[in-house]
Amino acid sequence: xxxxxxxxxxxRNEQKQIxxxxxxxxxEAETIRTQVDEAIADITKIHAEQLAxxxxxxxRAIFSETEVKTREKKLFAYQALDxxxxxxxxxxxxxxxxxxxEKVFVNLVSELPERQWEKIVVNPVDLELAAKFFNAKxxxxxxxxxxxxxxITANGRIIVDNTFEKRLERKWLHILPQVIAELEKRYExxxxxxxxx
Numbered sequence: 001x002x003x004x005x006x007x008x009x010x011x012r013n014e015q016k017q018i019x020x021x022x023x024x025x026x027x028e029a030e031t032i033r034t035q036v037d038e039a040i041a042d043i044t045k046i047h048a049e050q051l052a053x054x055x056x057x058x059x060r061a062i063f064s065e066t067e068v069k070t071r072e073k074k075l076f077a078y079q080a081l082d083x084x085x086x087x088x089x090x091x092x093x094x095x096x097x098x099x100x101x102e103k104v105f106v107n108l109v110s111e112l113p114e115r116q117w118e119k120i121v122v123n124p125v126d127l128e129l130a131a132k133f134f135n136a137k138x139x140x141x142x143x144x145x146x147x148x149x150x151x152i153t154a155n156g157r158i159i160v161d162n163t164f165e166k167r168l169e170r171k172w173l174h175i176l177p178q179v180i181a182e183l184e185k186r187y188e189x190x191x192x193x194x195x196x197x
Contacts (some may be wrong), residue, residue: 078180081183085176086172104131105130113160121141122142124142146164150163
């Protein structure tokens with residue numbers, strides 16, 4: 001083997017070694033690139049899942065808060081409606097006095113249990129009417145009583161409030177839900193909800 005041949009063999013071996021090193025580096029770079037791509041994909045997926053989870057939590061929190069605020073507003077609206085309807089009902093008591101009131105008063109008196117009533121409280125307009133059923137000395141006027149009467153025994157042991165106001169108060173928990181349901185039904189059928197939304 002001559003010197004030229006030795007140099008050529010070394011060059012070929014060197015070239016092959018360089019080529020092998022280059023191929024190994026390329027292969028390793030490709031493997032690293034694949035690993036980096038997979039790691040990025042995993043990180044992206046984890047972050048996407050975390051973001052989706054955070055978005056879901058935020059959405060639930062927002063919906064929950066909105067639902068609470070909506071309920072509060074609805075409750076306040078119902079309270080305002082309750083007060084407005086009570087005031088409107090109380091104003092109607094005047095008209096009830098114009099519709100066969102003497103018969104109504106007689107019925108209210110007849111509902112009282114048999115007792116020795118020491119004090120009878122009525123509207124000032126009802127003093128004569130009450131005197132038909134009770135001792136005139138026991139009858140006391142009270143302009144706050146729009147209709148009906150309050151009967152009280154000695155020492156205030158028994159009090160029967162059979163006034164329009166008290167009767168309304170007793171029935172109000174049954175009346176109000178029916179009125180609200182009717183108003184809600186009308187509200188839904190008029191399409192106001194869709195027009196304002």
